[in-house]
Amino acid sequence: xxxxxxxxxxxxxxxxxxxxxxxxxxxxxxxLAITPLVAVIALAVFGGEARASAPELIARYALNSxxxxxxxxxxxxxxxxxxxxxxVMHRFPGRSFFAWALALPLAAPAFLLAYAYADLFDAAxxxxxxxxxxxxxxxxxxxxxxxxxxxxxxxxxxxYVYLTARTAFVNQSVAALEAARTLGCSLRQAFFRVALPLAxxxxxxxxxxxxxxTLADYxxxxxxxxxxxxxxVVRAWSVFGSTVxxxxxxxxxxxxxxxxxxxxxxxxxxxxxxxxxxRWRALPTxxxxxxxxxxxxLFCLTxxxxxxxxxxxxxxxxxxxxxxxxxxxxxAAAHSLSLSLAGAAVTVVLAAVIAFGAxxxxxxxxxxxxxxxxxxxxxxxxxxxxxxxxxxxxEGAVSGFGAGVGxxxxxxAARLMASALEPIDAGLSRITPSMGRAARTLGETExxxxxxVHLPIAKGALLTAALLVFVDVLKELPATLILRxxxxxxxAVLADNxxxxxRLAQAAWPALLILLVAIGPVIVLTRRVAxxxxxxxx
Amino acid sequence: xxxxxxxxxxxxxxxxxxxxxxxxxPRKEAEVPTKGELNLYTARHYDADLELYKAFxxxxxxxxxxxxxxxxxxxxxxxxxxxxSPADVILTSDAGALWRAEQAGLFQPIxxxxxxxxxxxxxxxxxxxxxxxxxxxxxxxxxxxxxKPEEVATYEALAEPRxxxxxxxxxxxxxxxxxxxxxxxxxxxxxxxxxxxxxxxxNMARPPQGGDIEQIKAIGAGVCDVALTNTYYYLRLVxxxxxxxxxxxxxxxxxxxxxxxxxxxxxxSGGGVARYAPHKxxxxxxxxxxxxxxxxxxFAGANNEYPAVASVKPPALVAQYxxxxxxxMPVTTYGARQAxxxxxxxxxGWR
Numbered sequence: 001x002x003x004x005x006x007x008x009x010x011x012x013x014x015x016x017x018x019x020x021x022x023x024x025x026x027x028x029x030x031x032l033a034i035t036p037l038v039a040v041i042a043l044a045v046f047g048g049e050a051r052a053s054a055p056e057l058i059a060r061y062a063l064n065s066x067x068x069x070x071x072x073x074x075x076x077x078x079x080x081x082x083x084x085x086x087x088v089m090h091r092f093p094g095r096s097f098f099a100w101a102l103a104l105p106l107a108a109p110a111f112l113l114a115y116a117y118a119d120l121f122d123a124a125x126x127x128x129x130x131x132x133x134x135x136x137x138x139x140x141x142x143x144x145x146x147x148x149x150x151x152x153x154x155x156x157x158x159x160y161v162y163l164t165a166r167t168a169f170v171n172q173s174v175a176a177l178e179a180a181r182t183l184g185c186s187l188r189q190a191f192f193r194v195a196l197p198l199a200x201x202x203x204x205x206x207x208x209x210x211x212x213x214t215l216a217d218y219x220x221x222x223x224x225x226x227x228x229x230x231x232x233v234v235r236a237w238s239v240f241g242s243t244v245x246x247x248x249x250x251x252x253x254x255x256x257x258x259x260x261x262x263x264x265x266x267x268x269x270x271x272x273x274x275x276x277x278x279r280w281r282a283l284p285t286x287x288x289x290x291x292x293x294x295x296x297x298l299f300c301l302t303x304x305x306x307x308x309x310x311x312x313x314x315x316x317x318x319x320x321x322x323x324x325x326x327x328x329x330x331x332a333a334a335h336s337l338s339l340s341l342a343g344a345a346v347t348v349v350l351a352a353v354i355a356f357g358a359x360x361x362x363x364x365x366x367x368x369x370x371x372x373x374x375x376x377x378x379x380x381x382x383x384x385x386x387x388x389x390x391x392x393x394x395e396g397a398v399s400g401f402g403a404g405v406g407x408x409x410x411x412x413a414a415r416l417m418a419s420a421l422e423p424i425d426a427g428l429s430r431i432t433p434s435m436g437r438a439a440r441t442l443g444e445t446e447x448x449x450x451x452x453v454h455l456p457i458a459k460g461a462l463l464t465a466a467l468l469v470f471v472d473v474l475k476e477l478p479a480t481l482i483l484r485x486x487x488x489x490x491x492a493v494l495a496d497n498x499x500x501x502x503r504l505a506q507a508a509w510p511a512l513l514i515l516l517v518a519i520g521p522v523i524v525l526t527r528r529v530a531x532x533x534x535x536x537x538x
Numbered sequence: 539x540x541x542x543x544x545x546x547x548x549x550x551x552x553x554x555x556x557x558x559x560x561x562x563x564p565r566k567e568a569e570v571p572t573k574g575e576l577n578l579y580t581a582r583h584y585d586a587d588l589e590l591y592k593a594f595x596x597x598x599x600x601x602x603x604x605x606x607x608x609x610x611x612x613x614x615x616x617x618x619x620x621x622x623s624p625a626d627v628i629l630t631s632d633a634g635a636l637w638r639a640e641q642a643g644l645f646q647p648i649x650x651x652x653x654x655x656x657x658x659x660x661x662x663x664x665x666x667x668x669x670x671x672x673x674x675x676x677x678x679x680x681x682x683x684x685x686k687p688e689e690v691a692t693y694e695a696l697a698e699p700r701x702x703x704x705x706x707x708x709x710x711x712x713x714x715x716x717x718x719x720x721x722x723x724x725x726x727x728x729x730x731x732x733x734x735x736x737x738x739x740x741n742m743a744r745p746p747q748g749g750d751i752e753q754i755k756a757i758g759a760g761v762c763d764v765a766l767t768n769t770y771y772y773l774r775l776v777x778x779x780x781x782x783x784x785x786x787x788x789x790x791x792x793x794x795x796x797x798x799x800x801x802x803x804x805x806x807s808g809g810g811v812a813r814y815a816p817h818k819x820x821x822x823x824x825x826x827x828x829x830x831x832x833x834x835x836x837f838a839g840a841n842n843e844y845p846a847v848a849s850v851k852p853p854a855l856v857a858q859y860x861x862x863x864x865x866x867m868p869v870t871t872y873g874a875r876q877a878x879x880x881x882x883x884x885x886x887g888w889r
Binding site: 388 | 603605608614618619758761771889
């Protein structure tokens with residue numbers, strides 16, 4: 001029916017019908033999400049005089065940021081994609097364990113890895129001391145350097161690529177692979193010439209998340225003594241006392257993030273392939289034998305060791321030398337856990353409203369995602385604008401516990417919208433317009449179609465989004481620090497307190513607790529991905 | 539519809555579980571009935587500070603609500619709160635931060651005979667907006683086997699060719715380095731301070747990295763011979779139960795450099811009464827409490843610092859390192875020259 005009309009149904013609807021409730025909801029949610037960003041931009045533009053470092057220094061910071069981001073994209077991208085390909089398409093010892101375990105570093109905050117590696121490779125640390133004793137010279141490997149930081153952040157962020165790539169490989173078309181094999185490709189050639197190009201949008205999404213995290217990271221790079229735009233932003237604020245300069249510098253980062261997101265989108269366009277019509281069959285896997293089998297196991301084990309076992313193990317060892325403040329830690333853990341659950345719920349609901357309501361308006365979700373790549377310190381300044389209206393406008397709001405927690409939940413939604421929107425958007429892309437039209441033809445309203453068709457199909461994506469936000473909130477520091485109510489600490493706040501005070505052993509406890517709380521949801525997340533292939537046993 | 543309902547009920551279950559958990563958030567301590575409250579915004583976060591607040595509540599019956607964050611966050615938050623701010627007392631661990639909070643108009647002047655009498659004039663604001671309650675000195679740590687104490691008797695020594703490739707320092711944007719540089723500029727002027735910074739950069743054993751503790755440990759590991767540090771980091775290694783830390787402390791000694799005959803550079807931890815303090819009387823009481831002997835011992839002892847009140851004896855270990863002349867330069871200088879100090883560091887290439 002739709003095909004014979006001169007105007008496309010979407011256009012016709014847009015022309016004639018008023019907005020639905022969902023669309024209005026999407027507008028409100030998007031406005032809420034970008035309010036802090038608008039505040040930052042307003043500060044940068046209308047803030048007046050700014051004091052900051054000399055331009056040539058800022059240029060050097062920008063160069064460092066760019067090099068670091070490129071190295072992390074390369075490192076996390078190749079490690080994540082290779083691991084995903086090995087795990088999905090091959091059989092080797094330990095494969096089913098690595099399939100979910102490889103995502104576990106997602107549960108470890110980047111600053112935890114930075115603490116551990118900096119300490120492990122410190123001049124007085126065990127590795128360099130041993131090396132010096134054995135060879136009488138300095139180990140030419142320093143974690144407190146640009147390459148060191150690139151290594152640490154790659155180890156921390158490769159799971160983003162691993163997860164998205166694995167989802168793509170799990171859901172790929174067997175027909176395309178078989179065609180490639182029939183035409184004489186080896187499995188390796190099929191990977192480089194068919195599977196990898198087809199998985200490009202997923203890889204780009206994972207790498208975009210890794211790069212945005214890298215650009216916005218402060219805790220890890222600062223600890224590793226690398227000067228990036230984000231440390232420059234913090235320096236402008238803390239040394240020169242100029243939030244205006246901080247806001248202006250972060251415009252550069254927002255610009256970079258916007259360009260990245262646009263590239264990623266452009267990449268996705270046209271790269272989509274309709275596999276919905278193909279019959280689903282189990283993926284053919286290749287049994288690896290001998291050296292290559294053990295090589296695959298060793299590669300996965302190395303990745304897991306570098307991303308999680310070594311740093312967490314070292315911190316745990318260091319933590320043993322400190323007596324933990326148990327009641328304070330447990331209370332902070334309860335706060336972290338409950339904030340993360342509630343934060344995930346609120347953020348995913350808002351993200352879903354935006355994703356569903358703004359279908360056909362790709363700009364809205366992109367804008368709402370920008371907060372993710374903005375340095376947390378600057379987002380915190382931006383969040384103070386709406387917070388200030390609340391504090392000054394409502395008697396008692398500023399010292400109220402409920403208002404304080406509400407503000408935090410809002411802050412998480414604004415900061416972390418991207419980690420909810422990306423998976424939801426990707427999930428929605430699997431729904432063809434014809435599905436919605438079919439529902440409409442059968443008498444559903446617009447909202448009814450979303451409820452009864454779109455939502456059930458996107459359920460997995462919603463869950464993935466919730467888990468990602470959950471883990472991100474657990475690790476979140478700057479917004480929590482500045483907006484929280486009285487007598488309220490989270491694990492990330494405690495870890496930062498101790499680390500700022502150079503008490504690494506004490507910082508190890510809250511940092512490891514974050515890991516402990518996050519690890520369960522991460523396991524759930526990865527198992528979900530494994531079973532996301534239609535027809536797979538769930 | 540069923541799916542949607544399910545999602546909705548999951549979401550509300552999450553929010554509910556949060557509400558339940560949050561209910562046990564700000565736990566009411568079943569203690570003596572409290573008389574009134576005090577809202578404390580602090581950039582200090584030592585575990586022993588909590589003891590101090592308890593002692594205050596015990597002494598006065600006033601309950602302490604605490605909010606900890608960095609000085610920069612604290613200042614921006616209070617600006618956003620405006621006259622609705624519930625803060626009564628602001629505490630920070632650096633004179634520069636106190637100065638910046640004062641510039642932002644976050645304090646109010648108070649009249650307290652107790653504080654005027656107990657806190658030396660150089661450690662408080664001339665307008666009585668803030669007061670210092672503990673002091674820390676920035677000194678030179680050196681390898682006992684390779685360096686003689688008289689070789690590191692001044693800050694200038696760090697820039698001398700004698701120590702080429704032997705100096706470890708942390709980044710320039712660290713507030714302790716900034717305050718030291720501000721003091722040097724105040725005494726020497728920008729040109730000499732820049733020459734000094736360039737000399738130190740030329741002497742660096744490695745690019746600036748890590749915190750003060752890492753500098754001391756680097757001496758222990760033989761990477762360098764001399765380093766800048768605050769005293770309490772060294773004392774922490776002395777006190778440490780770790781064998782490696784103890785060995786490092788054995789190998790390293792502290793020199794209290796003299797700045798142009800005036801003494802060693804000192805910084806303060808301190809605080810003042812917030813401009814819109816809803817409990818001003820309690821706030822003044824709290825500051826006066828911090829100047830009591832009991833509180834001074836905890837406040838300074840928490841971090842192996844020096845008490846601000848002259849009559850209070852530091853703990854035995856700290857006392858061993860108390861025999862030095864402190865530069866009487868008003869600490870207000872550090873904040874006022876902070877941006878200038880960073881500019882000098884940047885020019886010298888001290889990252």
